[in-house]
Amino acid sequence: MSEKLIEVKGLKKYFKVKAGLLHAVDDVNFHIDKGETLGLVGESGCGKSTTGRTLIRLIEADVGEILFDGQDIRKLDKRQLKAFRQNMQMVFQDPYSSLNPRLSIFDLIAEPLMNISEYARDSKRVQERVEELMDTVGLSRRLVNSYPHELDGGRRQRVGIARALSVKPGFLVLDEPVSALDVCIQAQVINLLKRLQQQLDLTYLFISHDLSVVKHISNRIAVMYLGKIVELSDRNTIFQKPQHPYTKALLSAIPIPSIHVNRQRVILKGDVPSPVNPPDGCRFAGRCPYVQDRCRKECPELREVEPGHFVACHF
Numbered sequence: 001m002s003e004k005l006i007e008v009k010g011l012k013k014y015f016k017v018k019a020g021l022l023h024a025v026d027d028v029n030f031h032i033d034k035g036e037t038l039g040l041v042g043e044s045g046c047g048k049s050t051t052g053r054t055l056i057r058l059i060e061a062d063v064g065e066i067l068f069d070g071q072d073i074r075k076l077d078k079r080q081l082k083a084f085r086q087n088m089q090m091v092f093q094d095p096y097s098s099l100n101p102r103l104s105i106f107d108l109i110a111e112p113l114m115n116i117s118e119y120a121r122d123s124k125r126v127q128e129r130v131e132e133l134m135d136t137v138g139l140s141r142r143l144v145n146s147y148p149h150e151l152d153g154g155r156r157q158r159v160g161i162a163r164a165l166s167v168k169p170g171f172l173v174l175d176e177p178v179s180a181l182d183v184c185i186q187a188q189v190i191n192l193l194k195r196l197q198q199q200l201d202l203t204y205l206f207i208s209h210d211l212s213v214v215k216h217i218s219n220r221i222a223v224m225y226l227g228k229i230v231e232l233s234d235r236n237t238i239f240q241k242p243q244h245p246y247t248k249a250l251l252s253a254i255p256i257p258s259i260h261v262n263r264q265r266v267i268l269k270g271d272v273p274s275p276v277n278p279p280d281g282c283r284f285a286g287r288c289p290y291v292q293d294r295c296r297k298e299c300p301e302l303r304e305v306e307p308g309h310f311v312a313c314h315f
Helices: 048-055 078-087 105-115 123-137 153-165 183-200 211-217 235-240 245-252 293-297
Strands: 004-017 020-033 037-041 063-068 088-091 171-175 203-208 220-225 228-234 303-306 309-311
Touching: 004 048, 004 203, 020 048, 020 203, 020 228, 037 048, 037 211, 048 088, 048 171, 048 203, 078 088, 088 153, 105 123, 105 153, 123 153, 123 183, 153 183, 183 203, 183 211, 203 211, 211 235, 220 235, 220 245, 228 235, 228 245, 235 245
Parallel strands: 037 203, 037 220, 088 171, 171 203
Antiparallel strands: 004 020, 004 063, 220 228, 228 309, 303 309
């Protein structure tokens, strides 16, 4: 039986705006087993990145539990959280804006090590660790004194990955880490992440809107819509037997590089409802081709329809 590393229960995050309360993450539940990759997909603005940032407490949740190896990290005070951050790190979407342009590559990778007592007063160990990390992520050591603006997007993202790995975490939140890169560079970074996961026994939450990339790297996939998870299962089930109409629409939009495959495209009608004071009932009801009266009145729960396959749909 797999060991749960991350368990999220009833996670909610709201933002106060002039028009009311914005429901960014609304009653989200999932777990991530040790050593696996959970892909989190959905349209822009559905709450994927907020979920990831809330998970490692870059943003504080309003309600819910975030259990890391059985410990609720929402109960940690500032001092405890600072020490605990070695266990959880994040790789951001834009490698240029997430790196300080005033610091060299050496300083960027070494900076997190200054918070660890075994490195703080030992410059030789820091030097060795930085060189080791550059080798691990495939960065040439000749770039050690370069600055972010002197590197291309792929190398900058490798710096971001090296920074995240510097404190030897067990869990990484990867927030669309390849969306800003060229296709050929995307493949290199994805293969790097898979190799690092095997070598270092890492656990990933991989956030993306690109289902093709998610399929390549993920063990299980969670589909998110307007702050809620609407379907969750292993990647083969999601791609071969999707149950939620929103998942089916997302999959039908994936380009297939073959003129011999005739697949019917699911075109959604209607608009995405506002996350500010969202309507009662199912949030997908206004765009769903199978909508019924019950959908507009009652919000469906995420229930297990098959072993390991969860769907939030009345029908």
